[in-house]
Amino acid sequence: MSSCMDVKKQPDSTAGTITGTTNIDPLPSWNEGPLKTNILNFVTESIDSSGENFITVEDRVAVFDNDGTLWSEQPVYFQFFFAMDQVRGMAATHPAWSKTEPYKSVINHDLKSLMAQGEKGLMKILGTSHSGMTSTEFENMVTKWIDTAVHPLEKKKYKDLVFLPMIELIRFLQDHDYTVYIVSGGETAFMRPWVTEAYGIPRDRVIGSNLKLEFQWQGDEPVLMRLPAVEFNDDGVGKPMSIDRIIGRKPVAAFGNSDGDLPMLQWTASNPKYKSLMMIVHHTDSTREFAYDRESKIGRLDKALDWAKEHQWYLMDMQKDWKVVYKP
Amino acid sequence: MSSCMDVKKQPDSTAGTITGTTNIDPLPSWNEGPLKTNILNFVTESIDSSGENFITVEDRVAVFDNDGTLWSEQPVYFQFFFAMDQVRGMAATHPAWSKTEPYKSVINHDLKSLMAQGEKGLMKILGTSHSGMTSTEFENMVTKWIDTAVHPLEKKKYKDLVFLPMIELIRFLQDHDYTVYIVSGGETAFMRPWVTEAYGIPRDRVIGSNLKLEFQWQGDEPVLMRLPAVEFNDDGVGKPMSIDRIIGRKPVAAFGNSDGDLPMLQWTASNPKYKSLMMIVHHTDSTREFAYDRESKIGRLDKALDWAKEHQWYLMDMQKDWKVVYKP
Known part of the structure; x- marks a missing residue:
């Protein structure tokens, strides 16, 4: 058994990789300004074990909505x-x-x-x-x-309509030992096949809505048949519930873009142990992406916009804060 | 920001630690014999990248039932x-x-x-x-x-009624970069507070049954109120469903003890990419623990016992295969 016990620990495939470089801007697609500074400061303070805002590695949990937060969602999901x-x-x-x-x-x-x-x-x-x-x-x-598949208006593949600044942010958090989850109203099974390539998030860190399943046999093979009924709707108040059930820790950072993300952001804001970071992508860029908030049928940002302003959460203004929107 | 970027990667708290030693028996509480040899061989082969039974790190997913598999379950759960x-x-x-x-x-x-x-x-x-x-x-x-709390018959704390051989097995798998989950019919919220201390399994690797929740406000504080209704029953066919939804990969190793684990074991046995390991704890030790199988109301092992014999799955005979049952 010595060959078995001699094995070196291989890199944990579920953890982010470390860039390990100095003086390189971890968020190059973000314009300089208070918003970017605040993100950098939050993460820097959270890893400083001598400071009052230190967060233990196991509590560094960050949650991201998907539609409208990590990729576009117009004119329909x-x-x-x-x-x-x-x-x-x-x-x-x-x-x-x-x-x-x-x-x-x-x-x-x-x-x-x-x-x-x-x-x-x-x-x-x-x-x-x-x-x-x-x-x-x-x-x-x-x-x-x-x-x-190609988006009918943008004429690009859907998987290329992901927000580069947000991917940088995910990577920046993972590089500092944050465990990053997607918590989306979209279906888990729809996101899982492509989020690792698109965002660098592993398959088991994807939380979403679910259909009912049925365990069946096809000959000698057990299968899970997808039934035409929703088992769990991971939107709105569903998000803190699935975070509680599946992650089992209150996040210290949450990122969303719509009223459907408000309970998840409120849940994160109520973290009793740590200062937490709540940020909302505000779609303000009709040229490079789309501009919508209170009146939109998809991704409506109305109550959460008021709440964010009242509670000094950060609004990411797509037009002002992002140098680049999509992956080139 | 250089201080921020200089940070060294800290150990991933969610991964197992490596003993890093040679010639030390990783399973000292298991008697020598074909069963122990088979476990050791399975893991050794799975990490040998030049062999035909190599399993990539990301696919090294192992699932354990809890009641009757990791700790006792008699006379009631x-x-x-x-x-x-x-x-x-x-x-x-x-x-x-x-x-x-x-x-x-x-x-x-x-x-x-x-x-x-x-x-x-x-x-x-x-x-x-x-x-x-x-x-x-x-x-x-x-x-x-x-x-x-103390068990009325065993006169020991419940958290000391955990099976030492199984804890060694969990540790052995984690040391070889297996991601180990509990998949139990018990409630997630009941297991999560103590499984890290008891088994070395992190909070976010606990899958179980769930109650319905309600998002409420208590003053300025959002809370999740527990309602008197089951949202999801993670037993029997529920186990492959929750594995599919939450882990998103088919396991390569599964450990159970009752008919409620059979679908999880069958699901694991159907892994299309890898040779998988299916094992059943057989409660045969009325002296050191309990002896029960086909006739028991709690943890009945009947259909799964037949299936295991037909399919050459391994039975862990508590009396014969375990030197020690409980943690000393």
Whole structure:
């Protein structure tokens, strides 16, 4: 057994890597200013074991929303673009759909008419595209889509519509031994196949909404069949609940962009042991991305905007604070 | 910022530590024999990058059931002893309970009469003791209990009724860069306060059943109130589901002791990339612990015993294979 015991500890694949360099700006895509200084100071103080704002390594938990915080979410959540692409891919074997709503609108790329059909139509598209396959089959569908699909307005792959300043921030935190989680209203199974490549976040640090599953046998093979029903909605008050259940520690840093993130930010702000960092991406850049807040149907930022101002949380102004929006 | 960037990578608190020694038996509480040899060989082969059974670090996921696998579970699950202790602690402020079932039986330590009242009585005791407090209050209740409470038959603290051979096995796996999770039918919030001290498993690697929660405000403080309803039952087919949702990888090693672990073991056995290890603790030691399997109401091992024999999974015979049962 000596060969077994001689093994050197390999790098923990779940931890971030260390740049290990000095005098290199860890946030090069952020404009200089109070916001950037505050982020740098928060992290610097948190690792200074002689200072009053030191945070132990095990308590360095940071949570990030996904849609609108790490990548774009307009004009509809990208998971819904995925759903529509799947339905169009299935249309050839479902000829009746060309005459049946809501499928007809999807096939004709008529988003306006689809939206006019309300939640019932949307849920039908989501159900058709997201259930009736195994968890493995769904993972393969998402992997294929993310590698090829292109955003209809931005004309770029969805996986390239991720925010470079936020990726730098994730990396900066991981380099200082923060454990970084995604806590999103999107589905866990939809994010997991691509977040490691896109953000450097490992598969087991992705928390999201879930569909009901059923354990079934296909011959000699156990599978998890995806059912057309939501098991858990990881949005709004769901976020502190899933943080409590899955992480089991109150975060010291939280990043969101909409009212759906407010309870997660409030939960983080109530950390009894540490000064915590709450930040909101404010979509103010109609040229490079999108500009929206209080009136938007997707990613509405209204109550959280008031709360942030009252409680001196940081607003990341996309136009002013970010040198670059997307990964080049 | 140079002081910030100069920081050395600190050890990842979530990873196991390395003993780094040679020729020391990593499993001293296991008797020599084919079972011990098989465990050692599995792990040795899995870290040999030149061999056909090599497992990449990120895929080295091992899952352990808790009740009956890592600690005892007789004559009733210890979480139920906790529930009864809480009810007795509350009895002074609920005088009517001395005349009302199922509380009366609990107060009188009459387990037999309580059991005779069936599931309805048990659920009432569980509801009374487990809900109506915040997640923080519950954590404090469990912490206080585990530090002081004593098993009525074994006359030892519950936290000392953990299986030393299994703790060695967890440590051995962690030392070889396995990520070890508990996947238990018990409640996550009940296990989390003590599993790090007891087993060396970090808080965020505990997967269990969950109660429904409600996000509430107590003055300026957000809290998660525990409701008297089960949100997710992490037993039987629930185990592969929670593994899929929370870990997002199929394990390569699974350890259980009852029919409730069978789907988790079957799920692990179906790993498409790697040879996997499935092991069952067989309670065969009426002297040092308990002896039970097919006929037991708690931790019944019947279907899984047949399946294990048919599929050449390993049975850990407590009497024959373990030199020591409990931590000294």
